[in-house]
Ligand SMILES: *Cc1c(COP(=O)(O)O)cnc(C)c1O
């Protein structure tokens with residue numbers, strides 16, 4: 001990596017810690033060839049086409065340099081690269097893989113508010129993400145129809161205020177940390193005024209791929225929340241945890257934010273006891289409790305990431321013999337129509 005770091009100005013800047021998160025989003029890679037050449041890999045790796053590049057127009061490659069800096073040069077099997085690089089196999093239709101595998105569209109209360117489970121409601125605040133994960137179940141979600149501004153969110157806020165069973169509001173997306181801090185501050189202020197909302201949860205991968213997202217403006221609205229704040233990070237592999245991420249997580253812990261992590265079990269990326277053990281160890285060292293290990297949702301184009309449930313069970317049972325019980329995430333599947341995530345072990 002050293003030689004590539006020295007010659008690639010984007011990587012030099014990404015690792016310097018000087019640019020803002022907004023700049024990191026703006027400079028993110030959108031072309032497979034840019035990514036592959038930065039890593040010294042063949043430009044047609046996994047069926048990428050040097051001429052057209054955009055393998056998938058609806059869900060194009062998108063990855064910040066801050067995340068690329070954690071990849072290993074010259075490794076076609078790098079576990080971080082495999083999460084973001086489109087492969088020709090995405091275009092294969094696999095039986096059982098559909099566009100809304102988790103039934104999200106059926107649990108919409110009002111536009112942008114999902115209530116699948118008792119006591120918590122999930123706000124789809126934006127369709128944008130700081131990285132496009134090739135296995136994502138939301139790759140086919142109709143984000144164009146999602147309310148994306150304070151005026152449009154008012155409908156969801158009113159629905160939360162009218163439903164006293166909602167104890168916890170989950171900000172999700174897309175990724176809520178792609179929103180401007182002024183918008184997030186507006187949301188927190190609205191939720192502060194609803195007495196039955198006693199916890200605020202934020203699900204984000206932005207802070208993982210761009211750790212400088214945990215900036216001063218963000219800490220200010222976190223401080224403003226009258227209720228405990230839970231941040232659920234999305235980290236799949238120990239190599240994602242670097243110094244910058246650890247210090248971002250530290251800034252949240254200083255604010256007494258509870259930190260949990262969810263991962264997706266992914267073929268050739270984290271489907272081994274040793275990788276998951278290192279992931280849990282890295283998370284615990286950073287003050288993050290492993291929460292869920294998700295079975296892949298069967299979204300169209302993601303079949304090559306699937307690990308059979310039997311194999312997942314074997315891996316998690318073995319993991320349990322290797323470390324503290326609280327270091328073992330709960331292995332779950334999302335089954336449409338169920339009252340909670342479904343434990344698999
Ligand atoms: C996963 C999910 C939640 C949160 O479930 P927990 O088990 O509390 O983490 C809430 N709402 C929706 C729509 C979800 O998909």
Ligand code: SF4
Nearest residue numbers: 129132133136174205
């Ligand atoms: S919703 Fe999460 S998993 Fe899906 S693309 Fe965005 S960051 Fe990745």
